[in-house]
Amino acid sequence: MKKRGAAALLAAICLLAGCVASDPALPAETPTPTETSSPAYQGDSLFAYCTERQRELLELPHEELPVELIFHHWTETAADYETRDETVIAGVLQALRDVSVESESPIVSTDNRGLTFVTAQGDTYSFWFDKRRFEGVDGRCYVLSEDEKLWELVWGIRAADPDYQDLMR
Numbered sequence: 001m002k003k004r005g006a007a008a009l010l011a012a013i014c015l016l017a018g019c020v021a022s023d024p025a026l027p028a029e030t031p032t033p034t035e036t037s038s039p040a041y042q043g044d045s046l047f048a049y050c051t052e053r054q055r056e057l058l059e060l061p062h063e064e065l066p067v068e069l070i071f072h073h074w075t076e077t078a079a080d081y082e083t084r085d086e087t088v089i090a091g092v093l094q095a096l097r098d099v100s101v102e103s104e105s106p107i108v109s110t111d112n113r114g115l116t117f118v119t120a121q122g123d124t125y126s127f128w129f130d131k132r133r134f135e136g137v138d139g140r141c142y143v144l145s146e147d148e149k150l151w152e153l154v155w156g157i158r159a160a161d162p163d164y165q166d167l168m169r
Helices: 002-021 052-058 086-098 148-160 162-168
Strands: 068-074 078-083 100-105 112-118 124-130 133-135 141-145
Touching: 052 086, 052 124, 068 086, 068 148, 078 148, 078 162, 086 112, 086 148, 148 162
Parallel strands: none
Antiparallel strands: 068 078, 068 112, 100 141, 112 124, 124 133, 133 141
16 A cells, blocks of 8 residues: 555656646746857767867877877776877877767766877877767767777777786786
C-alpha cells in the first residue's frame, strides 16, 4: 500500500511539474546573446571556433612550424607524449585545419585530450578536446567531423613514445 501511495504522489508531482513548465502566466525564457549568435555549424571550419591565439598558429606558414608537439592524454591516468618530428607536427596542424564542426554537444566528458604546440621561441598554443569534441573559444564543446586523420596522427605520437612502448611490453 505504501508503494502505491508513493507512486501516486510521485506521479502527481511529475504532472504538476510539467504543468508549471508550460504555464502561460510564466514569462517565456529569452535566449542569451551567445545562444542567438551561435554559428550554423554543419561543416564550419574548426578555425571559426578557435581563440585568436589558436588562429595565429593555424595561419603560420610551413617555414615557421612549431618545434615540438605535446599530446596530453588525461583519462584515469594523465600522460603526456612528445614529438619533435617536423613531418608529424606539420601533419597534425594540417589535420586541424581540415577538421569541421558539425554541431554543438550537450555532452561533456572528464576525459581530456590536449595538443600543445611549442615554438622555437618558447611560445605555446594549445587545443583541448573532450574525447573527440573540441572545446571552443566560448567554453562550449563541438562535435567534430573529418577528424580521423588528426587522431590517427596523434595516436601515432603516443605509439612512438619510448615510455609508452615500455608500458606496452
